[in-house]
Amino acid sequence: MDIWFWSDAHFGHKRIIDYLHRPFSTLEQMDSTLINNFNSRVKENDLTFFLGDFCLAYSPKEAPDAPKHAFEYYRNKLICKNIIFIQGNHCKKNGVKTCIQSMVIDYGGHRIFLTHNPKYAQEKYFFNFCGHLHGKDGIFTKLTYKSTIVDLSVENWNYFPVSYNEIWQRFSLWKKENQ
Helix, strand or coil, X not given: CCEXXXXXXXXXXXXXXXXXXXXXXXXXXXXXXXXXXXXXHCCCCCEEEECCCCECXXXXXXXXXXXXXXXXXHHCCCCCCEEEECCCCCCCCCCCCCCCCEEEEEECCEEEEEECCHHHCCCCCCEEEECCCCCCCCXXXXXXXXXXXXXXXXXXXXXXXXXXXXXXXXXXXXXXXXX
């Protein structure tokens, strides 16, 4: 079993393409690319931590083309059975029924704080895995000399879910370049 991390897919959110200049022409292209990217890496019995803003449900203003039952629709397209959803700022009306605001895991020799919005990051953890920023501040942001925020928004990872080893490799390069 492999463990994966991902954030801010915004399935069903047509306007996110324009807001963030995502490289897709249509909502259908974005959704199918994200689904295919996920399913190409993540296997049925793997574990995925999804750090918020999985999808948007239909709304006339923000997601006019999204399905009414967006969460079920998009969740059923992903082959992974084991996804832990952390609540994002767009998760109130999209059908993601999670009460998890944040959690801590021990993995890769570190205690890692998982949350959607980096404003809740905690400096006592080596890594704070977050989303929400959509690459605005880059992948890594130093919180303190002992703690780093890692932005797992899809934009930072070429629209693919990411493994801890991939995060660690990029972090090591970043740390070397920023000493």
